[in-house]
């Protein structure tokens with residue numbers, strides 16, 4: 001008689017594989033996964049952990065024979081000391097909970113083909129969503145996982161680890177707290193509209209919804225009463241039909257629970273230290289950095305103590321982007337802060353990353369004094385200001401960034417995105433006006449340089465509102481640009497300096513200052529205006545229930561321009577007022 005297996009896992013999904021890996025790590029020799037299909041949900045895991053896998057195996061019964069359990073499939077039978085049923089089935093009639101367009105670019109649980117070199121949004125927060133993300137990344141897709149509501153502690157360990165690896169290698173982007181509100185369609189491609197202002201609309205080649213799944217009960221694998229009564233047939237998660245005394249546990253805990261109950265003599269590793277106790281372990285910060293960071297800060301130049309120009313070079317992947325787009329940077333909550341503010345729940349998230357979006361800036365001149373061409377660069381430039389704590393908000397990222405220096409490591413997200421670009425500027429004789437507040441100048445720098453490099457000959461104005469002269473990180477370079485290009489004008493407007501009247505950008509537009517100073521008129525027929533930074537400078541209108549649009553009480557630039565015949569560039573209709581809000 002063939003020697004019995006220690007553990008048979010039925011179902012090669014993230015939960016089943018996690019239990020199998022844990023059993024191997026606890027010293028069990030013969031651990032076999034029976035998989036119905038031709039691949040595992042997380043390929044690569046079996047080889048790495050020495051698991052045996054039998055593919056194309058559909059289980060028909062689980063029974064007891066003497067000391068062993070016998071698992072019969074359509075092709076053969078296996079003897080084992082314990083069995084874990086890790087199968088899940090789809091929930092009948094499941095449909096996405098958000099409005100979505102249909103068509104052949106929006107799928108439920110299905111991997112689009114071909115999947116290489118396409119941008120795919122996966123929507124979901126469970127192990128199943130992780131499985132879809134890993135498979136797509138392995139096939140060469142650029143994947144964003146919108147996992148609003150995901151609790152990484154509830155994922156199976158193998159799923160959580162693979163997700164972490166994908167992020168570090170910049171092979172997928174994880175939006176932990178974002179879910180799309182709607183999937184629309186623009187130019188034949190799905191467009192995801194998000195529920196938070198931090199995640200602007202993103203367009204994809206495909207969207208894949210991860211459907212609801214449920215665990216299967218004993219009848220699904222033909223488990224006999226004797227098998228269930230043995231206490232050695234376990235289930236991943238509970239379902240209503242499972243008798244209450246049949247052992248089960250969620251994916252994050254099943255391996256340990258099963259082993260402790262059935263194999264108390266195994267070399268079961270001690271539980272991972274809790275976040276709080278990990279906090280105090282020497283070297284753990286270095287370990288977390290190595291686990292999460294994927295890029296190096298190569299340049300960190302303070303304009304003043306609270307305003308920095310920095311450059312970041314990723315270990316992997318490209319930095320190609322269009323001028324005006326943004327990327328995301330992240331640092332661990334474990335990093336020191338420059339202020340002494342304390343975040344609520346810091347102990348719960350202490351080993352996680354805080355991520356924020358940042359427009360990609362541009363260095364304007366290269367080392368030879370020519371206009372810089374960043375298209376072949378291997379790093380990205382950012383222009384970032386320190387945000388101080390307020391009674392309502394403890395800022396997460398910038399107080400940690402404040403303590404960084406060249407050579408330090410950081411997280412750079414793989415996804416460069418944004419429709420705030422020069423795409424709408426088609427005529428090189430058009431007037432292009434950039435208005436920004438503070439670091440909202442970052443994308444404008446990239447776009448101004450691009451226009452000049454491409455020989456745009458219409459007037460270009462870049463105006464920026466700051467508090468003080470010292471808040472202008474690129475002032476000298478813009479002055480040099482003005483000297484070289486007669487069609488370029490830089491117009492910094494400090495609001496708190498004695499030598500210049502206090503004037504906001506709204507006043508500049510209202511009073512036609514560009515016409516008076518540079519002879520540049522704002523004619524909607526041939527002018528594009530780009531607005532970036534503080535939302536109250538921009539002043540977007542809100543749509544009321546009655547379809548009426550109302551502008552905010554504090555008049556913003558959009559209202560002034562609309563009154564002059566400009567139109568807002570929006571999801572459904574392109575216009576000549578383009579904007580990027582920072583909060």
Ligand SMILES: Cc1cc2nc3c(=O)[nH]c(=O)nc-3n(C[C@H](O)[C@H](O)[C@H](O)COP(=O)(O)OP(=O)(O)OC[C@H]3O[C@@H](n4cnc5c(N)ncnc54)[C@H](O)[C@@H]3O)c2cc1C
Nearest residue numbers: 356357358359383384385387395396397398439442582583
């Ligand atoms: C698409 C996009 C691009 C962005 N690009 C940049 C950029 O190039 N440079 C940059 O410094 N920030 C940029 N931001 C803002 C950035 O994402 C963070 O919100 C900011 O750095 C603060 O992060 P935090 O975690 O320290 O504070 P948070 O807790 O996120 O604090 C948010 C609050 O800080 C204030 N705030 C946020 N950003 C700024 C800012 N730039 N200037 C003044 N006050 C601000 C607002 O009151 C906001 O409510 C961008 C945001 C978006 C959505």
